[in-house]
Amino acid sequence: MSIYVRNILRFCLIMALQVLILNKITLRWWSQPQGFPVFIPYVYPLFLLLLPFETPVWLLLMLGFVTGITMDSFANTAGIHAFVCVLIAYLRTNVLNALLPKNLSEYTNQSPNVKNMGWMPFLVYSSFLILIHHSVYFSIELWSFANIGYLLLKILASSATSILFVLAYLLLFTRQVNARG
């Protein structure tokens, strides 16, 4: 499968998953005053995280913008998702450079995945960017630090759920080559 087709398919799949299922999740354990905050997992940044290594930075930024705008029109949050997506698309190259032993240009025709990065670096990479995504997103959305404990709790709970979903995605879509051997 061509790398373009694969990424376009992945975009549609992840967006559908996010918009049609995850955005609708409302967990029911905060009904009391002073209860637990509502949280919502955002896994759609995974599309940006899984783009091929040699994608030029300007293309990453444009794709981040498009992803964000798509998400924005579904969630009625004009511009917030786009803002955060462009931010993590910009940070992605630096994080990858810091985590990988070789130069990025040496990984031709590959996307970041568990096999060529290893479990630990990949998890650090994805959780770091997802944590940044969620922190910035919820801070902009709430637009006040008056209730900082609530904000932090919301960020942490949402990021933890999102990372769980990312793990599930990885376990589902990583081909186990040496599973028997």
Add this chain to the structure above:
Amino acid sequence: MRNFILFIRRFFNLILFLVLEIICVVLIARTNNLQGNDIMSSANTVVGLSYKKQNDVVYYFGLKQMNDSLLNENAKLRALIALQNNTYDVIKDSNVHRALPQTDTNQKKIQYADYVYRTAKVVNNSVSAANNYITINRGSKDGVAKNMAVISGTGVVGKVVHTSAHYASILSVLSVKQKVSAKLKDGTTGYVEWEGYRPDVLVMKDVPQQVVVRKGDSVFTTSYSFFPPDVLIGRVQKVMRVKKNSLLLLYLQPGSNFRNLQYVYVVENKMMVERLMVEDSVNLKKP
């Protein structure tokens, strides 16, 4: 000039990054006052359509609860009819339906308020953001217009903020941008607002302490705002005394369950234009 081009080429990525971020900030700032979000709202056709398709599927899972709520509402309406046939409440009735003498009105019946209820189905809904929007499958072609009130069978829902031909976005009461004028059982008025955290809790601030409020008391809308009067907002769940100014702070449980809204009523007040004209002419604030 050459240096300038070199500079641009060298920092092209950074410049692109900054430009995109600035565009986003402009978008955020522009839509925060609820003006001109024509493209970027769930009322635009493509998004509305895909939400509708999704809703067509999810719709079936909620049928049971919806039947229950419809039955409840039917029961309530029947009770109301029975009540009105037996005892004719003059004061309550006059508020909505009082007709003036015919000589005043050129052979027409004039009413103080004339409400048109339109049912609409919710095709998208959220409760988790700081400003929650609801999309319904009625738009300007069905007569839905900006600033109309939206209520459900059990309580207030919100206000229409944007319409396209077949869809409309509603800013729900679960929004930090929107306060609802409210009154208690004994007529004390105030505002109900949302803190932005939990979809099951609304607050009513600054209630004078001599007002007797008990758990379970109902809070209704007033006729001051765009909502029709006497629609349930919520029931008091908890009463707290603020130590600083010894006013009461009421936590309410909203009348409508925002998590499983299926059908809502869009309420058009036909006298609103005239009322606004009068209110504007003495330079009062718009409701």
